[in-house]
Amino acid sequence: EAQVTGFAIDHRKVAPGTVFGAFVGARFNGEDFIADAVKAGAVAIVARPEAVVDGAVHLASAEPRRMFAQLAGQFFVPVPETLVAVTGTNGKTSTVELTRQLWRMAGHRAASIGTLGVTTSDESVSTGLTTPDIATFLSNLTGLAREGITHVAYEASSHGLSQFRIEGPRVAAGAFTNVSRDHLDYHATMDDYFAAKMRLFDEVVGDGGTAVVWADDEWSDRAIAHATARGLSLFTVGVKGEGVRLLGRTPGGLGQVLEVEHAGKARKIDLPLIGAYQAANALVAAGLVLATGGDADATFDAMKRLVTVRGRLERAAISAAGAPVYVDYAHTPDALEAAIAALRPHVGPVGRLIVVFGAGGDRDTGKRPEMGRAAVVGADLSIVTDDNPRGEEPAAIRAMVLAGMTAAADGAVREIGDRREAIGAAIAAARSGDIVLVAGKGHEQGQIIGSGATVRVLPFDDVGVAREMAGALGGTGR
Numbered sequence: 001e002a003q004v005t006g007f008a009i010d011h012r013k014v015a016p017g018t019v020f021g022a023f024v025g026a027r028f029n030g031e032d033f034i035a036d037a038v039k040a041g042a043v044a045i046v047a048r049p050e051a052v053v054d055g056a057v058h059l060a061s062a063e064p065r066r067m068f069a070q071l072a073g074q075f076f077v078p079v080p081e082t083l084v085a086v087t088g089t090n091g092k093t094s095t096v097e098l099t100r101q102l103w104r105m106a107g108h109r110a111a112s113i114g115t116l117g118v119t120t121s122d123e124s125v126s127t128g129l130t131t132p133d134i135a136t137f138l139s140n141l142t143g144l145a146r147e148g149i150t151h152v153a154y155e156a157s158s159h160g161l162s163q164f165r166i167e168g169p170r171v172a173a174g175a176f177t178n179v180s181r182d183h184l185d186y187h188a189t190m191d192d193y194f195a196a197k198m199r200l201f202d203e204v205v206g207d208g209g210t211a212v213v214w215a216d217d218e219w220s221d222r223a224i225a226h227a228t229a230r231g232l233s234l235f236t237v238g239v240k241g242e243g244v245r246l247l248g249r250t251p252g253g254l255g256q257v258l259e260v261e262h263a264g265k266a267r268k269i270d271l272p273l274i275g276a277y278q279a280a281n282a283l284v285a286a287g288l289v290l291a292t293g294g295d296a297d298a299t300f301d302a303m304k305r306l307v308t309v310r311g312r313l314e315r316a317a318i319s320a321a322g323a324p325v326y327v328d329y330a331h332t333p334d335a336l337e338a339a340i341a342a343l344r345p346h347v348g349p350v351g352r353l354i355v356v357f358g359a360g361g362d363r364d365t366g367k368r369p370e371m372g373r374a375a376v377v378g379a380d381l382s383i384v385t386d387d388n389p390r391g392e393e394p395a396a397i398r399a400m401v402l403a404g405m406t407a408a409a410d411g412a413v414r415e416i417g418d419r420r421e422a423i424g425a426a427i428a429a430a431r432s433g434d435i436v437l438v439a440g441k442g443h444e445q446g447q448i449i450g451s452g453a454t455v456r457v458l459p460f461d462d463v464g465v466a467r468e469m470a471g472a473l474g475g476t477g478r
C-alpha cells in the first residue's frame, strides 16, 4: 500500500518511498544496512528470507538480486522499444557501439551502454562500470526512452549477468562474440565463466528472441547449443556462419574488404576498420541489426561508413621516423593476440611490431604470464609497463607478466614501470616500417593506483600521451 518512489541497492541512495535491495556482496553484506535504509524511508526491502527487516515490507527471496531486477523492471518505464545485449570476453564494447552506428545510419534514434558509458549520437556519459548496477541501468534506459531513443545495444558482462544487473525489460536479441581467459578471480573455472555469460541466452533474451552467435570461436558450438535449447531463433555469423557467411577478407591500407553471403546473395563490403577482430565485431553488429528488422541492403551498405570505436585500434600519432602508433584496449591474452594480428599485415617488410602493455591489479592474476607469452609470440619488441596497479605492488604485477616471457630473444623485452616513459621509449625505438601498439587502456582516462580509501586516479590517456611523446620526438600527433 505504500507509494514506491524509486529503487536502490546502496543504502546511501535511499529516499522516502525507495525499495532497497540488500545483497550479500564480495566486500559488504548489504543486509547490514537494512536498518539504515528503513530509517532513510525505505518502504520495502528485497533480501534473503533469513535477513532481519523491521519497519518495512520484507520481500524475501533466495535470489534477491533476481527478484529486485524483476520488480525494478516494472517500475522503470517507458523503455526504448528495441533492446539488444552483447556478451563475450572481448568485443562487447565494439559490437554495441557499431550496432548503434548502423541503427543511426538506418535513421533510428539509437544508443549504446557499456564500458564507454551511455553513448548517443550527441554525447557519451561515463558510468564507471561496463555494466552499471540494475537501478542505474534501468533509469538510464528510461531516461533514453524519454529523450526519444528507440534502439539500445548494451554490454552484458559476466559480472553483470551473474549479479542480475541488466534485466527487466524485454530483450529482442542477444549476441555472443567469444570466450577466452579473463576474470578467473571472480569465476571459479572457465565453465563457470561461460555459464554466467550464457544466462544471456538461457534467461535474459525474451521468448521468441534471436541469438546472434559468432560461429568461429572455440566456445561457439556450446553457445549455439544454449540458444537452441532455449528455443531462440539462431543467426550465426563468421566463416562457419549461416546468417552471414564470411567468404573472404583482404586487408587494405586503412581498412579491409569483406566478402560475405547473406540470404543466398554474395556481397563485398569495404570496411574502413582494420583487423580480423574488428571485422568479426562489425558482422555481429550487422547480425543484431538484421535480427531486429534491419534491411539487408541498407545494413551492409552502411558498414562502409562505420567509424573507429574509441580506443580500439585507434591511430594516435605518427613518429618522427614515420611509424604509426595505435592505441588498443587489449587487456586479455586473446585480445593482445588479436590486436597484434590486426596490425601485423601493416608492418613494413623489414619492420617490427613494438608493443607496450601491462596487466591490471586486483584482477585475474593467471592471465598475466599468458599476456606476456602472447606479446613474445606476436611482437618483435615488448615493453612491459603498468596498467591500473590498483591495490597491488606494480613491480610484482610486472614480474608475473615477465614470467611468461622467458622464451623471448635477447633484447626483445624491456621493463619500464612508468607508462609515459614506456610509451616514449617505444616511439623513440620505432624506425620507418615499424608499428607501435600501446595496449590495455584504450579509452581510459586515468591510471588507478591504490584501493579502498586510499585509491587515486591519476589522469592518464594513452592517445594523448602517445601524441605528446611523438610530438616531443619530432613526429606528428595524428
Ligand SMILES: CC(=O)N[C@H]1[C@@H](OP(=O)(O)OP(=O)(O)OC[C@H]2O[C@@H](n3ccc(=O)[nH]c3=O)[C@H](O)[C@@H]2O)O[C@H](CO)[C@@H](O)[C@@H]1O[C@H](C)C(=O)N[C@@H](C)C(=O)N[C@H](CCC(=O)O)C(=O)O
Pocket: 009, 010, 011, 012, 021, 022, 023, 024, 025, 026, 027, 028, 029, 030, 031, 033, 128, 129, 130, 131, 132, 133, 157, 158, 159, 160, 163, 186
Ligand atoms: C566484483 C563486483 O562485481 N563488484 C561489484 C558489485 O559488488 P558486490 O555486489 O560484491 O557489492 P559489495 O560492494 O560487496 O556490497 C554489497 C552490497 O551492499 C551495498 N552497500 C555497500 C556499502 C554501503 O555502504 N552501503 C550499501 O548499501 C552495495 O551497494 C551492494 O549492493 O556491485 C557493486 C555495486 O554495484 C559494484 O560497485 C562492484 O563493482 C566493483 C567496484 C568492481 O570493481 N567491479 C568490476 C570487477 C566489474 O563489475 N566489472 C565488470 C566486468 C568488466 C568487463 O567487461 O570485463 C563490469 O561489468 O564492469
Ligand SMILES: Nc1ncnc2c1ncn2[C@@H]1O[C@H](COP(=O)(O)OP(=O)(O)OP(=O)(O)O)[C@@H](O)[C@H]1O
Pocket: 088, 089, 090, 091, 092, 093, 094, 095, 115, 130, 155, 157, 177, 178, 277, 278, 280, 281, 311, 312, 313, 328, 329, 330, 331, 334, 335, 336, 338, 339, 442
Ligand atoms: N572479436 C574479438 N576477438 C578477439 N579480440 C577482440 C575482439 N573484439 C575486441 N577484441 C580485443 O579486445 C579489446 C577490447 O575490446 P572491447 O572493448 O570491444 O571488448 P569488451 O568485451 O567490451 O571488453 P571489457 O570486458 O573490458 O568490457 C580490443 O581492444 C581488442 O584488443
Ligand SMILES: N[C@H](CCC[C@H](N)C(=O)O)C(=O)O
Pocket: 130, 331, 359, 360, 361, 363, 387, 388, 440, 441, 444
Ligand atoms: N573491464 C575490465 C577492464 C580492464 C582494463 C585494464 N586497463 C585493467 O585495468 O585491467 C576489467 O575491469 O577487468
Ligand SMILES: [Mg+2]
Pocket: 092, 093, 094, 114, 115, 116, 130, 155
Ligand atoms: Mg566493454
